[in-house]
Amino acid sequence: MVAKHILIPYDGSSAADKAFDTALEMTLKDRAKLSVISWIPSQSYTVGYTLLKEKKLQSKIKNLVDKANKVNVKFQADYFRYGGISAMSPPTETIPELIVSYANDHQVDLIVIGSRGLKGLKKKLFGSVSEEVSQKAECQVLIVK
Numbered sequence: 001m002v003a004k005h006i007l008i009p010y011d012g013s014s015a016a017d018k019a020f021d022t023a024l025e026m027t028l029k030d031r032a033k034l035s036v037i038s039w040i041p042s043q044s045y046t047v048g049y050t051l052l053k054e055k056k057l058q059s060k061i062k063n064l065v066d067k068a069n070k071v072n073v074k075f076q077a078d079y080f081r082y083g084g085i086s087a088m089s090p091p092t093e094t095i096p097e098l099i100v101s102y103a104n105d106h107q108v109d110l111i112v113i114g115s116r117g118l119k120g121l122k123k124k125l126f127g128s129v130s131e132e133v134s135q136k137a138e139c140q141v142l143i144v145k
Helices: 012-031 046-069 095-105 120-126 127-138
Strands: 005-009 033-041 078-081 109-112 139-145
Touching: 005 095, 012 033, 012 046, 012 109, 012 139, 033 046, 033 095, 033 139, 046 078, 078 127, 095 109, 095 127, 109 127, 127 139
Parallel strands: 005 033, 005 109, 033 078, 109 139
Antiparallel strands: none
């Protein structure tokens, strides 16, 4: 399959870095459009934590831009704020729903997403974003380990 528009959901993890590298190779091969989306809680018990997370994520995305520029690839990066941590206002959309919604709204035909490899209790408690995206997405999904 030749992808025309590749989406990378990026959370700053090493799994997301591997997914970006894979998508960058595919972009070069297929001459596809590349988009990166990231999300930051809009509220938290500690505002400092949210700001630190946002700065760290922006720094990591700048590194992705530098990496892509070295091979003459440009991409669009979008940030989303979502519900955050608050018992009073639970998120209206989950992260997998945000990813699938973005893919549908932007005619993405391939999502390349990293897998953190959660197992056992952690997987039961937190779920698997990549697994849920692969089940709900209308386009193809490549999960990179």
